Amino acid sequence: MATVIDGKAVAQTIRSEIADEVQLLSQKYGKVPGLAVVIVGHRKDSQSYVGMKRKACAELGINSFDVDLPEQVSQAELIKQVHELNANPDVHGILVQLPLPKHINEEKVLTEISLEKDVDGFHPLNIGKLAMKGRDPLFLPCTPKACLELLQRSGVTIKGKKAVVVGRSNIVGLPASLLLLKADATVTIVHSHTSQPESIIREADIVIAAAGQPKMIKGSWIKPGAAIIDVGTNAVDDSTRKSGYRLVGDVDFEEASKTAGWITPVPGGVGPMTVTMLLKNTLEGAKCYIEQNN
Ligand SMILES: Nc1nc(=O)c2c([nH]1)NC[C@@H]1CN(c3ccc(C(=O)N[C@@H](CCC(=O)O)C(=O)O)cc3)C=[N+]21
Incomplete structure (x- = not known):
């Protein structure tokens, strides 16, 4: 059985560290x-x-x-x-x-x-820098940063591993691939025109699923012991809920958690960490600005 990565708990820990730093800034400046x-x-x-x-x-x-x-x-x-x-x-x-x-x-x-205020990391120049070897953007995009932070804090080695990213959007799939590449993984991107994605995903030590397709990735597609980061937040109809819907990931969690080494749940995985990375980027931007102008 996989270790379930508790994104909500990790996010809470980082948020309290950020709150402390905010306090310090406030006292000092x-x-x-x-x-x-x-x-x-x-x-x-x-x-x-x-x-x-x-x-x-x-x-x-x-x-x-x-x-x-x-x-x-x-x-x-x-x-x-x-x-x-x-x-x-x-x-x-x-x-x-x-x-x-x-x-x-x-x-x-x-x-x-x-550029100094681009805490989402979506400015084309920041994305360009993310793509270049030996260069770094001022801010990393929040969701990809959240994915890597969750892997690193769970003790998953990235260097030299086979990583597969499912999806190639500008805000998640593409930048997540670039970040994994910078972290020395061997990266493959699977997308809507890839034939037999399951055979590629089966080779992966690390999977970042960002396709926006509910439960697309089946348990039988998972390499035993792999680390699975599920970025999907798909709303599916659920008449038993007051809201009328529930959130499901791109991965069939029930199945995949039997084979994987690590897996993030939806909700409670990448989502809360994404918001936390945004707050962290804002803190870093503020520290830079306030310290320079005092
Ligand atoms: N400029 C921009 N920046 C973004 O970062 C951005 C955006 N646009 N557009 C939309 C996506 C989506 N996104 C999420 C943030 C938090 C959760 C999140 O916290 N989800 C909770 C569940 C929340 C619920 O229950 O509804 C969870 O997964 O546990 C999900 C998705 C940020 N995005």
Whole structure:
């Protein structure tokens, strides 16, 4: 039976370390980190994620600057808001919740975020640096960073191992592959055009599942002893719940946990760590800024 990696517990430990550091900054400089959380429109999932981020800020003593814009906001107006946040000395991190409405060019908006405040690590320049050997971005993207942090804290060796990433999105699959590569794994990316993904996944010592397909990865696809990090947060209908749905991962947890060495649950695995990495990036950005300007 696999060791279940308790992301919620690890996240809690790191959050209390962050809270202590926030306290120290406040005592030493009379300043606390600030995170701007920008949301456009009223997608239910986005509102729920943004709510979690703002609540986590409050719990840790981080100032959150809430910017709520209507669905129809123009790209120019959104960029103007980003520029104002770039210029605000109390804002050390800026997060623009994705996805944005179709009439807005995401890359254009993300490019306008000041590099020093790009706590999501989504600025094309930061992603470019992530891809280059011997270079590092100012901030690592939160979900990939969460995945590696969970592996490292669980004592899983990455160097020299075969790692398979399922999915190639800009915000998870691709940057997670680059991070594993930087950590000296041999990395294979499996995606929607890969033939017989199961035969590739079966070879993997480490699997990062970020395909957005509920229970796509079966127990029989798992190499005995492998470390499985499940990034999937798929809402599936469940009439026994008050909400009407429940979250399931990209991995069939019941089956896979019989064979794997380590596995993250959904919920309670990568999700809480993603939010924690965002807070950690904000703290680092604030420390850098406050120490330079005092
Ligand atoms: N600019 C931007 N940055 C992001 O980091 C970003 C984004 N846009 N768009 C959407 C995705 C998704 N995402 C999650 C964050 C926390 C949980 C999380 O905490 N999930 C809980 C469950 C929460 C629940 O019960 O609903 C868990 O897995 O235990 C999940 C998903 C961040 N994203």
